[in-house]
Amino acid sequence: MPKRRRSRALLVDITRCIGCRACVGACKEAHGLPGDDTATELSATSLTAMVDQGDLHVRRLCMHCEDPSCASVCPVGALHKTDLGPVAYDARLCLGCRYCMVACPFNVPRYEWTKAVPAVRKCDMCIERVAQGQLPACVDACPVEATVAGDRDELLAEAHHRIAERPGDYHPHVYGETEAGGTSVLFLSPVPFAQLGFVQGLPAEPLPDLTWQVLEKVPGVVTLGGAALLAVWWITHRREEVAAAQTAREDDHA
Amino acid sequence: MRDRYGVPFWKAVFYLLTAVGFVVLVRRYAYGLGAVTNLSDAYPWGLWIGFDVLCGVGLAAGGFTITTVVYVFNAKRFKPIVRPTILTAFLGYVLVIVALLADLGRPWNLWRPIVLWNPRSVMFEVAWCVMLYTTVLALEFSSLLLEKLRWTRALAVQQAVTLPLVVAGALLSTLHQSSLGSLYLIVPGKLHPLWYTPLLPVLFFLSAIAVGLAMVIVESRLSSRAFGRALEMPLVSEVGRVLVAALGVYAVTRVFDLADRGVLGAAFRPTGEAGLFWLEFLGGVLLPMGRLAAPRVRANTGALYGAALLTVMGFVVHRLNVSITGFESAQGGRYVPAWSELAITLMLVALGFGVFALAVRHLRVYPEAAPARA
Ligand code: SF4
């Protein structure tokens, strides 16, 4: 994958969040989804949600991976990483195989289980607004700039800057900098991320590489396998011909 | 077959299962997957993928192993097995496609991978394998029909392309069986270490070969009970002997892999996963392998059949562990199929048996037997 320059990203600073849930409500409004701002778990109608853990409030949303598993596994490319940054989805192409849901290391995509014509639902970083230079709805709604938007490189620098400036207030890790090859949604937290239920133990290499290591062998398997099978066929049938010829000759002599 | 083994009873079962399945299918299309399944955002794949697709494709594996052995390796003594295995494989694949039509959220988009290519996706590879191999199987199977219809010209053409068909079938099957395992390579964090391994594609391939052979034995037994037509016992015993080797290769690879990844210990902890692992590996691999190693067992129809059934059981449990239970420790909660999911699966199984029975009655599936009296 070529390195995208100036891809849009989000930085969520949990130390700043006051738990007002404006982002949750604004997301619903922007996407025309039913319900209010109380969602605590992602669903087909809540593309962002907020978990309250004591004084801390943790947003959940698609991480917009740099090399997203969901897009890599989609057989028809209904999901894809845009140059702009967001991972976008086109329901018209989707087969509904739900492999994206199985594959996402962050368990993000949701399905419209109760619809006859269902779609996968997940945060799209308000791609239409972003394409027009506007802010995503959640960023726009946040009264304290707990979620901000910007270029990924700049936001990463900003995140490290905040940690360096007030090391006592931050856990010294930017979640999303390296997880699963890096994501376009970055988190800062006052406590270790494991305590807040963030997925742990993800490799720094993109997960699609695991699949590619096998898939790239396919042409070789086909060529070698095909050649081997034909070789075996030739040998086994040749042996038979030789044997037949031999018997014929012996018969002649007899 | 009218005169044997309670046919009216089995016919009634067949019609009942098909009717119930059909009603469920209508509900599923009218009200969505949620109306008939227990699938959820945490368990987006359930019985239909875990059993109907993963097991269905595996159980059809006899189709390519036997044709390869006969036509490529020139082991003519296995020739009588070719037809029943091709029939099974063809039916298996058609039913897998029906299952996919039920499971896919938007089945009318099923053709799209033909034009929209994402070669990085294992599902893309799977889709192509299903389409191409079903075509190959249809062509291989066509000889039975052409012969029945006495279309000798077409039959001659069909026979002339046997070798290319067999080779294409072997390659496509190798890719397809292994790619079903590769589907899970992308979830190292979600699948339990007893099942997640970079060797998943290899293990899927090896176990498919074993179960394909086991199915030859199972089918021969069932057809002999139902139609009085079957393979000769020495031949079935011979398949049992090859099955020992196939299970052995699989078992060694499986243990080597667990040891190599340092997770052998996980098999000895008191967890549900360990229990399922032993059910699958001890009950479904080591036990049948040990039993079949004895010539006495291979010479006994009932014992041979029992060992083959154990192999099939072990295979099914392995596929369900990889696709469902292996996710429980990471995903939390649990998926248990709804009765209506089971109804669709049973309908497919019933259709499989029904069409197989029809074919045995009207086509020369077991060539050494005389054609049907009807
Ligand atoms: S978090 Fe999941 S859904 Fe979002 S881009 Fe990454 S893999 Fe895709």
Ligand code: SF4
């Ligand atoms: S459910 Fe749709 S978007 Fe997800 S992988 Fe399948 S085809 Fe792609």
